[in-house]
Amino acid sequence: MVTISPALLDRLSTPLKIGSLELKSRVFQSPLSGVTDLVFRRIVRRYAPTSMLYTEMVNATGLHYVKELPRIMEIEASERPISIQLFDCRPDFLAEAAQRAVAEGADTVDINMGCPVNKITKNGGGSSLLREPEIAAAIVRAVVQAVSVPVTVKTRIGWSDSEINILSFAQLMEDAGAQMITVHGRTRAQGYNGPAKWDWIRQVKEVVSIPVIGNGDMFSVQAAVDCLEQTGADGVMCSRGTLGYPFLVGQVDHFLKTGEELPAPTSIDLLECAREHLQALFEYKGIYGVRQARKHLTWYAKGFPGAAELRGKLAVIENVAEGCEIIDRHITYLQEITDNSHQPLVQIGA
Template identity: 70%
Template sequence: MVSLSPSLQARLATPLKIGQFEVNSRVLQSPLSGVTDLVFRRLVRRYAPDSMMYTEMVNATGLHYVQHLPKIMEIDPNERPISIQLFDCRPDFLAEAAQKAVAEGADTIDINMGCPVNKITKNGGGSSLLRQPEVAEAIVRSVVAAVPVPVTVKTRIGWSDKEINAIEFAQRMQDAGAQMLTLHGRTRAQGYNGPARWEWIAKVKSVLSIPVIANGDIFSVDAAVRCLEETGADGVMCSRGTLGYPFLVGEVDYFLKTGTLRQPPSPIERLECARDHLQMLWEYKGDRGIRQARKHMTWYAKGFTSASELRGQLAVIETLDQGLALIDAAIARLSSEGWQVEESASPQLISV
């Protein structure tokens, strides 16, 4: 049974201070490309109204050449606190992009220095900046000088096991003016495999004066509490644990604030959430939203008899009506027959 020690509760009782900006939650929803659009963030915020959320990462060079901002930068005027995440390797383009992000309403600007994807790293962005700390530093200085809001960095512990440089790198980011650092406890070489090495997060936390947010393998309230205890971090960021489970950030936040566990959603409540998600994606993005919804729908359909059959059907939906009919039929079946837990319904590793 997870419990909240008085010392941890006391340590986290105050707002998270990102420079001058205060957030009334120590749990953050991570940026997830292809996932954390305005619709998904709206669902997460239902259960975690105070938490910091991030857009999907936005290419700063791309922004330099377009007249209209891409849809992934769109922010709902009611959704605060919100950070826009940018990636690139050019300090000037990043500064310009950051100004556009602030004009759009971003409370903070986050720079992605952790993405492992080849397409990004071969152009000098994401985690390849771990190997170019002088460029990373120039980026932070340039963006800090360009915008009035706090600038933050999200990175990994190093490029590979032979090149773990999290401590020096984090110090350089702080010296350059970063106001918060989120550390994913894996190397670039690990991708998303193997356990996140929280011990490196603890080491980085011990040398920085800005807030450090721990990221990697936060799939439950229990994991969040253990991570906060083991690392001494100022907060935790939930990532893959939120796929098909926009309840997670709220569950952790509620526990850290009250010391009691919020009742997890039943399979029916999860399907009702999936239904809302599908409907909202269609309203926001039309047919493209339906194609994007397929993966989300399969992530939701979990934890009851015949879930795998439903997943197969939801993976190929073509229209809103088709998706709604499948979900409604499943809800009706579960309501009349009851449901048996056939597989774990809690958030778990989803291969992406």
């Protein structure tokens, strides 16, 4: 059973203000490259009606050279509040990209200063900006000047254990005009390994007055509550915990608003969601969507009888009909072996 202190429930009961924007939810669905496309976000939105969503990160230089809007910047009015996330190291290109993001309807523009991938950092983007704080500040200043919506930053605690500079970096971002900072409690060198060091999030909260969002290891409602209790953060952002589990943001949000846990989805709920995800990806992206769906389907297939074997089959599907048939067969199997197919899963989250 998840527990929360009355003091925390009370602290979170007011809307969260990001500059001029007022949010009814303090739980965020993180940007996830290759995952948080329109199809995924529509599913998350169903369970989390007021939480902030993010697009996948968009390359500002790439955008500068194309007139046509890339698919990853496509957003719908029903998705709001939504942020378009940009990455790059050029303030001018980022400012221009931010204007296009706002023209598309973005409620905030988020600058990625945390991506650890070599391809991005060697070009000066993502987490390499932690080593170039003055460039990072120039980026924020340029983007703030270019758009009227709030500009936010998502970053890590530093480049490596010997280069943890998040406290001065966060202050610099605030001084440059950032209206919110999301802190992933890992260094670039950590990648996604080892526990997120939430204590740095607590310390950031002490040195800036803009909202601070905690990120890293938010795999369950309990983890989100623990992070908020331990850090004093203004909100939390869920990431890998949502892979194959688009219910998480909604579950955390509901708990923070009511102090009550929503029933966990059953294995059948998960598989029905997987099937819908597959069909929607095909409708949106054609056969490429089916290829992309393979990883999603294997993420959904966890924590119930026969899941390992099912993952093996779903990882190699060639078309929608094949995927749906495999899923439907497994649903029938689960119904046969359980008295009550709607028994909640024991294992939820990751």
